[in-house]
Amino acid sequence: MRLFSIFTVFLLTLSAATLAADARGDAKKQVEFGIAVAQRGLWREAIYRWERATQIDPTYAAAHNNLAIAYEHEGDLDKARAAYEKAVELEPGNSFIKQNYELFKEINDRSTRQDNQ
Amino acid sequence: MTARLGRTISSLAAVVLTAACTSYYEIPIETPIRPKLDVSAFQRVFVAGFVAGGTEDVDGNLETTRLLRSQLRTKSELRVIDADALPLMDVALDGREAPAATNGDKPGDKPSGPPTIKDDADLEPFEHVFANVEYWKRIGEEYQQPLIVTGTVMFAPQARSGIVQRDQEVYDSFGRRRVVPVRTYMERKGFVLKPKFIFIDGRTGTVLHSENYREEILYNANQTSPALSSYFELMDRLIPSFLSTLSSQRIKGTRILLQ
Numbered sequence: 001m002r003l004f005s006i007f008t009v010f011l012l013t014l015s016a017a018t019l020a021a022d023a024r025g026d027a028k029k030q031v032e033f034g035i036a037v038a039q040r041g042l043w044r045e046a047i048y049r050w051e052r053a054t055q056i057d058p059t060y061a062a063a064h065n066n067l068a069i070a071y072e073h074e075g076d077l078d079k080a081r082a083a084y085e086k087a088v089e090l091e092p093g094n095s096f097i098k099q100n101y102e103l104f105k106e107i108n109d110r111s112t113r114q115d116n117q
Numbered sequence: 118m119t120a121r122l123g124r125t126i127s128s129l130a131a132v133v134l135t136a137a138c139t140s141y142y143e144i145p146i147e148t149p150i151r152p153k154l155d156v157s158a159f160q161r162v163f164v165a166g167f168v169a170g171g172t173e174d175v176d177g178n179l180e181t182t183r184l185l186r187s188q189l190r191t192k193s194e195l196r197v198i199d200a201d202a203l204p205l206m207d208v209a210l211d212g213r214e215a216p217a218a219t220n221g222d223k224p225g226d227k228p229s230g231p232p233t234i235k236d237d238a239d240l241e242p243f244e245h246v247f248a249n250v251e252y253w254k255r256i257g258e259e260y261q262q263p264l265i266v267t268g269t270v271m272f273a274p275q276a277r278s279g280i281v282q283r284d285q286e287v288y289d290s291f292g293r294r295r296v297v298p299v300r301t302y303m304e305r306k307g308f309v310l311k312p313k314f315i316f317i318d319g320r321t322g323t324v325l326h327s328e329n330y331r332e333e334i335l336y337n338a339n340q341t342s343p344a345l346s347s348y349f350e351l352m353d354r355l356i357p358s359f360l361s362t363l364s365s366q367r368i369k370g371t372r373i374l375l376q
Contacts, residue, residue: 028376035374052119062375069372075149096141096373107148107368 027057046070062091064095077108119208140376147367154326154362161263166202168243170234171273181270191365198260209246240269249314250322257319265317272348278304284313307335310351330355
Protein backbone atom coordinates (compact mmCIF):
# COMPACT_ATOMS: atom_id res chain seq x y z
CA MET A 1 0.00 0.00 0.00
CA ARG A 2 2.83 2.34 0.97
CA LEU A 3 4.70 1.48 -2.20
CA PHE A 4 1.58 2.21 -4.23
CA SER A 5 1.24 5.66 -2.65
CA ILE A 6 4.88 6.52 -3.38
CA PHE A 7 4.46 5.34 -6.95
CA THR A 8 1.30 7.45 -7.39
CA VAL A 9 3.03 10.59 -6.07
CA PHE A 10 5.97 9.92 -8.39
CA LEU A 11 3.66 9.52 -11.37
CA LEU A 12 1.77 12.71 -10.53
CA THR A 13 4.99 14.70 -10.15
CA LEU A 14 6.29 13.36 -13.44
CA SER A 15 3.10 14.16 -15.30
CA ALA A 16 3.01 17.67 -13.80
CA ALA A 17 6.61 18.25 -14.91
CA THR A 18 5.82 16.94 -18.38
CA LEU A 19 2.76 19.18 -18.63
CA ALA A 20 4.83 22.21 -17.56
CA ALA A 21 7.49 21.36 -20.13
CA ASP A 22 4.79 20.97 -22.80
CA ALA A 23 3.27 24.33 -21.83
CA ARG A 24 6.66 26.04 -22.09
CA GLY A 25 7.31 24.31 -25.42
CA ASP A 26 3.95 25.45 -26.83
CA ALA A 27 4.42 28.97 -25.46
CA LYS A 28 7.91 29.11 -26.93
CA LYS A 29 6.53 28.31 -30.39
CA GLN A 30 4.11 31.22 -30.06
CA VAL A 31 6.94 33.50 -28.90
CA GLU A 32 9.17 32.50 -31.82
CA PHE A 33 6.37 33.10 -34.31
CA GLY A 34 5.66 36.45 -32.65
CA ILE A 35 9.29 37.50 -33.04
CA ALA A 36 9.28 36.53 -36.72
CA VAL A 37 6.17 38.59 -37.47
CA ALA A 38 7.26 41.55 -35.33
CA GLN A 39 10.49 41.71 -37.31
CA ARG A 40 8.34 42.10 -40.42
CA GLY A 41 6.37 44.89 -38.80
CA LEU A 42 3.24 42.85 -38.11
CA TRP A 43 2.85 43.98 -34.52
CA ARG A 44 -0.85 43.12 -34.11
CA GLU A 45 -0.19 39.52 -35.03
CA ALA A 46 2.81 39.52 -32.68
CA ILE A 47 0.60 40.76 -29.84
CA TYR A 48 -1.85 37.94 -30.51
CA ARG A 49 0.95 35.36 -30.42
CA TRP A 50 2.57 36.69 -27.26
CA GLU A 51 -0.77 37.01 -25.49
CA ARG A 52 -1.37 33.35 -26.36
CA ALA A 53 2.09 32.49 -25.00
CA THR A 54 1.37 34.19 -21.67
CA GLN A 55 -1.97 32.37 -21.44
CA ILE A 56 -0.34 29.01 -22.12
CA ASP A 57 2.55 29.64 -19.72
CA PRO A 58 1.96 32.61 -17.38
CA THR A 59 5.45 32.17 -15.88
CA TYR A 60 7.25 32.79 -19.19
CA ALA A 61 9.05 36.11 -18.59
CA ALA A 62 10.26 36.49 -22.19
CA ALA A 63 6.67 36.37 -23.47
CA HIS A 64 5.62 39.13 -21.05
CA ASN A 65 8.70 41.18 -22.05
CA ASN A 66 7.92 40.89 -25.77
CA LEU A 67 4.27 41.65 -25.18
CA ALA A 68 5.26 44.79 -23.28
CA ILE A 69 7.41 45.94 -26.22
CA ALA A 70 4.54 45.35 -28.65
CA TYR A 71 2.09 47.27 -26.45
CA GLU A 72 4.62 50.07 -26.23
CA HIS A 73 4.92 50.16 -30.02
CA GLU A 74 1.14 50.36 -30.31
CA GLY A 75 0.99 53.21 -27.79
CA ASP A 76 -0.87 51.17 -25.17
CA LEU A 77 1.36 52.36 -22.37
CA ASP A 78 -0.73 51.13 -19.41
CA LYS A 79 -0.75 47.58 -20.72
CA ALA A 80 2.97 47.85 -21.54
CA ARG A 81 3.79 48.86 -17.97
CA ALA A 82 1.78 45.96 -16.53
CA ALA A 83 3.50 43.48 -18.85
CA TYR A 84 6.98 44.82 -18.05
CA GLU A 85 6.23 44.65 -14.32
CA LYS A 86 5.15 41.03 -14.70
CA ALA A 87 8.32 40.19 -16.67
CA VAL A 88 10.55 41.85 -14.06
CA GLU A 89 8.67 40.06 -11.27
CA LEU A 90 9.22 36.69 -12.96
CA GLU A 91 12.88 37.29 -13.78
CA PRO A 92 14.24 40.08 -11.59
CA GLY A 93 17.84 39.32 -12.59
CA ASN A 94 17.30 39.55 -16.36
CA SER A 95 19.30 42.58 -17.50
CA PHE A 96 17.57 42.75 -20.92
CA ILE A 97 14.13 43.01 -19.35
CA LYS A 98 15.38 45.61 -16.87
CA GLN A 99 16.96 47.65 -19.68
CA ASN A 100 13.76 47.56 -21.75
CA TYR A 101 11.71 48.58 -18.73
CA GLU A 102 14.01 51.50 -17.89
CA LEU A 103 13.77 52.82 -21.47
CA PHE A 104 10.00 52.46 -21.37
CA LYS A 105 9.75 54.33 -18.07
CA GLU A 106 11.77 57.21 -19.48
CA ILE A 107 9.29 57.65 -22.35
CA ASN A 108 6.24 57.02 -20.20
CA ASP A 109 7.33 59.60 -17.65
CA ARG A 110 7.78 62.12 -20.44
CA SER A 111 4.29 61.50 -21.78
CA THR A 112 2.57 61.63 -18.41
CA ARG A 113 4.51 64.59 -17.04
CA GLN A 114 2.08 67.44 -16.58
CA ASP A 115 4.16 69.90 -14.66
CA ASN A 116 7.90 69.51 -14.75
CA GLN A 117 9.06 72.31 -12.52
CA MET B 118 36.67 48.57 -2.59
CA THR B 119 36.49 44.77 -2.54
CA ALA B 120 32.73 44.91 -2.11
CA ARG B 121 32.37 47.32 -5.05
CA LEU B 122 34.61 45.11 -7.21
CA GLY B 123 32.54 42.11 -6.19
CA ARG B 124 29.33 43.88 -7.17
CA THR B 125 30.79 44.97 -10.53
CA ILE B 126 31.98 41.44 -11.32
CA SER B 127 28.66 39.91 -10.29
CA SER B 128 26.62 42.38 -12.39
CA LEU B 129 28.92 41.77 -15.38
CA ALA B 130 28.55 38.05 -14.84
CA ALA B 131 24.75 38.49 -14.74
CA VAL B 132 24.77 40.28 -18.11
CA VAL B 133 27.10 37.70 -19.69
CA LEU B 134 25.07 34.84 -18.23
CA THR B 135 21.78 36.32 -19.42
CA ALA B 136 23.21 36.88 -22.89
CA ALA B 137 24.65 33.37 -23.00
CA CYS B 138 21.46 31.65 -21.85
CA THR B 139 18.93 33.65 -23.89
CA SER B 140 18.33 34.18 -27.58
CA TYR B 141 17.63 37.84 -28.10
CA TYR B 142 16.82 40.14 -31.00
CA GLU B 143 17.24 43.89 -31.07
CA ILE B 144 14.24 45.54 -32.72
CA PRO B 145 13.53 49.19 -33.56
CA ILE B 146 10.24 50.55 -32.22
CA GLU B 147 8.37 53.83 -32.44
CA THR B 148 6.34 54.71 -29.37
CA PRO B 149 3.45 57.04 -30.14
CA ILE B 150 2.97 59.64 -27.44
CA ARG B 151 -0.51 61.05 -27.13
CA PRO B 152 -0.76 64.82 -26.68
CA LYS B 153 -1.34 65.92 -23.10
CA LEU B 154 -4.17 68.14 -24.25
CA ASP B 155 -7.09 67.21 -26.51
CA VAL B 156 -7.06 69.99 -29.09
CA SER B 157 -9.39 68.31 -31.57
CA ALA B 158 -12.02 70.99 -30.92
CA PHE B 159 -9.70 73.74 -32.21
CA GLN B 160 -8.62 74.60 -35.71
CA ARG B 161 -6.54 77.62 -34.84
CA VAL B 162 -3.98 78.52 -32.23
CA PHE B 163 -3.17 82.04 -31.08
CA VAL B 164 0.09 82.59 -29.22
CA ALA B 165 -1.13 85.72 -27.47
CA GLY B 166 2.06 86.90 -25.76
CA PHE B 167 3.68 86.59 -22.38
CA VAL B 168 4.34 88.56 -19.25
CA ALA B 169 8.12 88.48 -19.35
CA GLY B 170 11.07 89.76 -17.39
CA GLY B 171 14.44 89.02 -15.88
CA THR B 172 16.83 90.77 -18.25
CA GLU B 173 16.61 93.67 -20.66
CA ASP B 174 18.94 91.95 -23.13
CA VAL B 175 16.19 89.67 -24.42
CA ASP B 176 12.55 90.58 -24.95
CA GLY B 177 11.09 87.37 -23.52
CA ASN B 178 7.60 88.27 -24.72
CA LEU B 179 8.41 88.91 -28.39
CA GLU B 180 11.05 86.19 -28.74
CA THR B 181 8.90 83.51 -27.12
CA THR B 182 5.84 84.49 -29.13
CA ARG B 183 7.82 84.43 -32.36
CA LEU B 184 9.54 81.11 -31.56
CA LEU B 185 6.40 79.26 -30.49
CA ARG B 186 4.47 80.49 -33.53
CA SER B 187 7.17 79.28 -35.91
CA GLN B 188 7.38 75.89 -34.15
CA LEU B 189 3.62 75.44 -34.18
CA ARG B 190 3.45 76.44 -37.83
CA THR B 191 5.72 73.54 -38.85
CA LYS B 192 5.02 70.94 -36.17
CA SER B 193 1.32 71.10 -35.40
CA GLU B 194 -1.81 70.75 -37.45
CA LEU B 195 -3.38 73.87 -36.00
CA ARG B 196 -3.46 77.05 -38.04
CA VAL B 197 -1.33 79.69 -36.39
CA ILE B 198 -2.89 83.15 -36.10
CA ASP B 199 -0.53 85.99 -36.94
CA ALA B 200 -1.41 89.04 -34.90
CA ASP B 201 0.36 91.44 -32.59
CA ALA B 202 1.19 90.08 -29.16
CA LEU B 203 -1.28 91.34 -26.56
CA PRO B 204 -0.17 94.02 -24.06
CA LEU B 205 -0.74 91.65 -21.14
CA MET B 206 1.09 93.73 -18.56
CA ASP B 207 -1.12 96.73 -19.30
CA VAL B 208 -4.23 94.55 -19.24
CA ALA B 209 -3.20 93.10 -15.87
CA LEU B 210 -2.59 96.54 -14.38
CA ASP B 211 -5.68 98.12 -15.90
CA GLY B 212 -8.08 99.10 -13.11
CA ARG B 213 -5.65 98.04 -10.43
CA GLU B 214 -3.05 99.86 -8.41
CA ALA B 215 0.37 99.47 -9.88
CA PRO B 216 2.43 96.97 -7.94
CA ALA B 217 5.27 98.30 -5.79
CA ALA B 218 7.51 98.06 -8.75
CA THR B 219 11.22 98.43 -9.00
CA ASN B 220 11.13 101.54 -11.16
CA GLY B 221 11.12 104.01 -8.27
CA ASP B 222 7.38 104.76 -8.05
CA LYS B 223 5.71 104.78 -4.66
CA PRO B 224 2.85 102.31 -4.21
CA GLY B 225 -0.42 103.92 -5.27
CA ASP B 226 1.26 106.45 -7.55
CA LYS B 227 0.33 106.47 -11.19
CA PRO B 228 3.13 104.43 -12.78
CA SER B 229 5.58 106.42 -14.87
CA GLY B 230 6.33 103.42 -17.09
CA PRO B 231 5.92 99.69 -17.21
CA PRO B 232 7.11 98.07 -13.99
CA THR B 233 10.33 96.15 -14.26
CA ILE B 234 10.09 92.44 -13.64
CA LYS B 235 13.30 91.23 -12.07
CA ASP B 236 12.31 88.01 -10.33
CA ASP B 237 9.45 85.57 -9.78
CA ALA B 238 7.88 87.73 -7.05
CA ASP B 239 7.50 90.59 -9.55
CA LEU B 240 5.39 88.34 -11.77
CA GLU B 241 2.75 87.71 -9.13
CA PRO B 242 0.80 90.97 -9.59
CA PHE B 243 0.24 90.01 -13.24
CA GLU B 244 -0.81 86.39 -12.74
CA HIS B 245 -4.50 87.22 -12.25
CA VAL B 246 -4.81 88.23 -15.91
CA PHE B 247 -4.73 84.56 -16.93
CA ALA B 248 -7.83 83.85 -14.84
CA ASN B 249 -9.78 86.76 -16.40
CA VAL B 250 -12.37 84.64 -18.19
CA GLU B 251 -14.23 87.58 -19.73
CA TYR B 252 -11.06 89.03 -21.21
CA TRP B 253 -9.98 85.74 -22.82
CA LYS B 254 -13.47 85.03 -24.06
CA ARG B 255 -13.45 88.41 -25.80
CA ILE B 256 -10.07 87.65 -27.35
CA GLY B 257 -11.42 84.25 -28.40
CA GLU B 258 -14.40 85.86 -30.16
CA GLU B 259 -12.08 88.29 -31.92
CA TYR B 260 -9.92 85.49 -33.35
CA GLN B 261 -12.64 82.90 -34.11
CA GLN B 262 -12.34 80.91 -30.90
CA PRO B 263 -8.82 79.52 -31.13
CA LEU B 264 -6.74 77.72 -28.57
CA ILE B 265 -4.86 80.52 -26.82
CA VAL B 266 -1.29 80.07 -25.61
CA THR B 267 0.00 82.58 -23.10
CA GLY B 268 1.82 82.66 -19.76
CA THR B 269 4.93 84.08 -18.16
CA VAL B 270 8.59 83.96 -19.15
CA MET B 271 11.40 84.68 -16.72
CA PHE B 272 14.83 84.77 -18.33
CA ALA B 273 17.45 86.05 -15.94
CA PRO B 274 21.21 86.03 -15.54
CA GLN B 275 22.66 84.00 -12.73
CA ALA B 276 26.06 83.44 -11.18
CA ARG B 277 27.15 80.48 -9.16
CA SER B 278 30.40 79.39 -7.59
CA GLY B 279 31.42 76.08 -6.13
CA ILE B 280 33.34 72.87 -6.63
CA VAL B 281 32.96 71.35 -10.09
CA GLN B 282 34.44 68.25 -11.65
CA ARG B 283 36.30 68.53 -14.93
CA ASP B 284 38.61 66.32 -16.98
CA GLN B 285 42.33 67.07 -17.03
CA GLU B 286 45.05 65.57 -19.22
CA VAL B 287 48.05 64.12 -17.39
CA TYR B 288 51.17 62.37 -18.73
CA ASP B 289 52.99 59.66 -16.82
CA SER B 290 56.78 59.10 -16.77
CA PHE B 291 56.54 57.12 -20.05
CA GLY B 292 54.79 60.01 -21.76
CA ARG B 293 51.45 58.23 -21.91
CA ARG B 294 48.43 60.51 -21.92
CA ARG B 295 45.60 59.97 -19.47
CA VAL B 296 42.47 61.96 -18.71
CA VAL B 297 41.62 62.14 -15.03
CA PRO B 298 38.72 63.89 -13.32
CA VAL B 299 39.76 66.73 -11.04
CA ARG B 300 37.62 68.77 -8.68
CA THR B 301 38.22 72.50 -8.71
CA TYR B 302 36.59 75.63 -7.37
CA MET B 303 35.02 77.65 -10.19
CA GLU B 304 33.01 80.77 -10.57
CA ARG B 305 30.40 80.41 -13.27
CA LYS B 306 27.74 82.60 -14.76
CA GLY B 307 24.91 82.02 -17.16
CA PHE B 308 21.15 82.23 -17.46
CA VAL B 309 18.07 80.59 -16.09
CA LEU B 310 14.87 80.31 -18.11
CA LYS B 311 11.57 79.71 -16.30
CA PRO B 312 8.56 79.80 -18.63
CA LYS B 313 5.02 78.98 -17.61
CA PHE B 314 2.82 78.09 -20.57
CA ILE B 315 -0.91 78.53 -20.07
CA PHE B 316 -3.42 77.08 -22.53
CA ILE B 317 -6.78 78.84 -22.65
CA ASP B 318 -9.98 77.76 -24.38
CA GLY B 319 -10.88 80.64 -26.71
CA ARG B 320 -14.55 79.61 -26.63
CA THR B 321 -15.03 79.84 -22.87
CA GLY B 322 -12.03 81.88 -21.71
CA THR B 323 -11.08 79.25 -19.13
CA VAL B 324 -7.63 77.79 -18.50
CA LEU B 325 -7.38 74.27 -19.91
CA HIS B 326 -3.86 73.39 -18.88
CA SER B 327 -0.64 74.95 -17.67
CA GLU B 328 2.91 73.78 -17.34
CA ASN B 329 6.06 75.12 -15.76
CA TYR B 330 9.60 74.55 -16.95
CA ARG B 331 13.01 75.43 -15.63
CA GLU B 332 16.23 75.24 -17.64
CA GLU B 333 19.59 76.77 -16.88
CA ILE B 334 22.95 77.12 -18.51
CA LEU B 335 26.27 78.03 -16.89
CA TYR B 336 29.57 79.09 -18.45
CA ASN B 337 33.04 79.80 -17.07
CA ALA B 338 33.14 83.29 -15.60
CA ASN B 339 35.67 84.43 -18.24
CA GLN B 340 33.56 83.15 -21.12
CA THR B 341 31.12 85.58 -22.70
CA SER B 342 27.97 84.28 -24.33
CA PRO B 343 25.25 86.52 -25.77
CA ALA B 344 22.02 86.41 -23.81
CA LEU B 345 19.94 85.79 -26.94
CA SER B 346 21.89 82.68 -27.97
CA SER B 347 21.58 81.31 -24.41
CA TYR B 348 17.86 82.01 -24.55
CA PHE B 349 17.48 79.99 -27.77
CA GLU B 350 19.65 77.18 -26.44
CA LEU B 351 17.46 76.86 -23.37
CA MET B 352 14.22 77.12 -25.36
CA ASP B 353 15.47 74.38 -27.69
CA ARG B 354 15.57 72.01 -24.73
CA LEU B 355 11.94 72.46 -23.76
CA ILE B 356 10.27 72.98 -27.15
CA PRO B 357 9.73 69.20 -27.71
CA SER B 358 7.88 68.96 -24.42
CA PHE B 359 5.81 72.04 -25.24
CA LEU B 360 4.88 70.58 -28.64
CA SER B 361 3.95 67.23 -27.10
CA THR B 362 1.21 69.06 -25.20
CA LEU B 363 -0.58 69.84 -28.45
CA SER B 364 0.39 67.21 -30.97
CA SER B 365 1.18 63.52 -30.92
CA GLN B 366 4.76 62.46 -31.44
CA ARG B 367 6.56 59.21 -32.20
CA ILE B 368 9.65 58.45 -30.18
CA LYS B 369 12.13 56.14 -31.87
CA GLY B 370 14.12 53.61 -29.90
CA THR B 371 15.24 50.00 -29.76
CA ARG B 372 14.20 47.17 -27.45
CA ILE B 373 15.33 43.58 -26.92
CA LEU B 374 12.93 40.77 -27.82
CA LEU B 375 13.60 37.52 -25.93
CA GLN B 376 12.97 33.93 -26.92
